[in-house]
Amino acid sequence: MKYVQHIIIVFSLVSLILVGCAAPTAKDERSTNLKVVASFYPMYDFSKQVAGDRADVSMLLSTNQDAHVYEPSAKDVATVSEADVFVYSSDEMEFWAQRLLDAVDSDNLIPAKTYVFSKASVHEDYDHDIEISDKQTETALSPIKIDGLQGHYHTGDVVTLQASLEQKPAGTTWLWYKKSPTSEDWTLIDQASSDVLEYRTDGETLEIKAVLHDEASTIIEASETVSVLIDDHEGIDPHVWLDPIKAQDQVNVIRDTFILADPEGEAIYTENARVYNEQLQQLHEAYEAAFHEAENRMFVVQHQAFGHLAERYQLKQLSIGGLSTEVEPSPSRIAEINTLVKAFDVPVIYYQNGANSAIAQTVATETNTEVVALYDFETLPNHVNEEDLSYYQLMLDNLDALKQSIH
Numbered sequence: 543m544k545y546v547q548h549i550i551i552v553f554s555l556v557s558l559i560l561v562g563c564a565a566p567t568a569k570d571e572r573s574t575n576l577k578v579v580a581s582f583y584p585m586y587d588f589s590k591q592v593a594g595d596r597a598d599v600s601m602l603l604s605t606n607q608d609a610h611v612y613e614p615s616a617k618d619v620a621t622v623s624e625a626d627v628f629v630y631s632s633d634e635m636e637f638w639a640q641r642l643l644d645a646v647d648s649d650n651l652i653p654a655k656t657y658v659f660s661k662a663s664v665h666e667d668y669d670h671d672i673e674i675s676d677k678q679t680e681t682a683l684s685p686i687k688i689d690g691l692q693g694h695y696h697t698g699d700v701v702t703l704q705a706s707l708e709q710k711p712a713g714t715t716w717l718w719y720k721k722s723p724t725s726e727d728w729t730l731i732d733q734a735s736s737d738v739l740e741y742r743t744d745g746e747t748l749e750i751k752a753v754l755h756d757e758a759s760t761i762i763e764a765s766e767t768v769s770v771l772i773d774d775h776e777g778i779d780p781h782v783w784l785d786p787i788k789a790q791d792q793v794n795v796i797r798d799t800f801i802l803a804d805p806e807g808e809a810i811y812t813e814n815a816r817v818y819n820e821q822l823q824q825l826h827e828a829y830e831a832a833f834h835e836a837e838n839r840m841f842v843v844q845h846q847a848f849g850h851l852a853e854r855y856q857l858k859q860l861s862i863g864g865l866s867t868e869v870e871p872s873p874s875r876i877a878e879i880n881t882l883v884k885a886f887d888v889p890v891i892y893y894q895n896g897a898n899s900a901i902a903q904t905v906a907t908e909t910n911t912e913v914v915a916l917y918d919f920e921t922l923p924n925h926v927n928e929e930d931l932s933y934y935q936l937m938l939d940n941l942d943a944l945k946q947s948i949h
Contacts, residue, residue: 577598577624582919583919584631589796597627597804613638623648626652630656632658652799688768701741702738716735723748784850784919786829788850790819797812840947842892844863845894847894847920860888890943891909891912896920
């Protein structure tokens with residue numbers, strides 16, 4: 543009996559050793575998968591569809607973050623530095639992407655820019671004048687620090703900057719000055735008398751600096767000049783993913799980049815992209831069939847995000863605001879939209895799901911119309927993540943919503 547027990551014990555030990563030396567489990571294999579970071583939701587969902595189980599895909603922007611005004615953090619730079627591939631849509635959409643990539647500490651990261659516009663944005667380098675007209679004193683520039691500057695702004699955006707100095711002299715006041723790059727004269731920015739500047743742009747690139755005045759209005763300290771660059775993307779609509787055909791082009795770029803980073807997975811990535819593009823083609827055909835014979839082809843939106851979709855299906859997008867989600871339309875613009883809504887008997891005013899609907903609601907109230915949400919995917923609402931909804935499903939929701947206006 544003891545002999546049999548010894549045999550059982552030995553057999554059990556051998557079994558444990560064999561289990562420990564067994565081939566890696568699926569979990570172990572996933573730990574060595576291609577690591578992909580996607581900028582925001584459409585790029586994330588496209589990447590997941592192409593990757594399947596062969597790559598680990600994460601999204602840089604979290605729920606309710608707006609891709610238009612997003613600024614990468616040090617944590618984001620670290621996250622992308624650890625990835626094999628960084629997927630983003632375009633320099634026009636993720637204007638911060640190149641600065642992020644410049645800060646990344648990795649020789650192996652492969653960026654995948656999924657769409658390139660025919661017109662590139664051009665920024666001019668300006669020679670920064672450090673004099674403030676005849677008000678400048680002989681004092682040397684001090685280390686006044688200005689935080690909050692973004693890579694570029696759109697017309698109507700609010701520029702928020704903060705000046706700081708380690709030891710601010712007693713009795714001094716912060717003031718802010720501006721000038722155009724082609725002018726020699728600095729002018730005081732009215733109602734800006736604290737360390738924080740909030741300035742709404744009017745479409746002109748500006749030079750800005752913060753200064754400290756004493757009680758006699760003498761400039762004690764002056765910051766270096768910063769450039770507030772205005773770039774409206776030359777009228778380019780960056781929302782290409784809302785066109786199911788252009789979305790297929792983006793999927794193909796993702797496929798090719800994954801193959802470049804992981805050649806052994808070529809067959810998997812190729813097949814996954816083929817299957818998903820067939821689904822996107824079906825989506826295109828559903829839109830085409832729905833709007834082919836429509837007589838009323840106009841739809842009114844709060845945010846000018848649906849130009850590519852409108853162009854694909856010969857629709858007319860009427861936008862209350864512009865391309866920037868941060869710009870509020872003027873009262874005269876709202877009045878103009880109200881007139882058109884009544885003239886064309888528009889039944890629905892659309893706003894982007896996940897964003898503030900106040901502007902659309904104002905027009906709807908004044909014209910006795912309904913308010914309905916459309917997904918532009920710039921901001922990921924909570925329920926999309928919680929319910930694990932896909933781009934394909936949400937685009938079908940958009941189709942149903944648009945049918946209320948286009949028929």
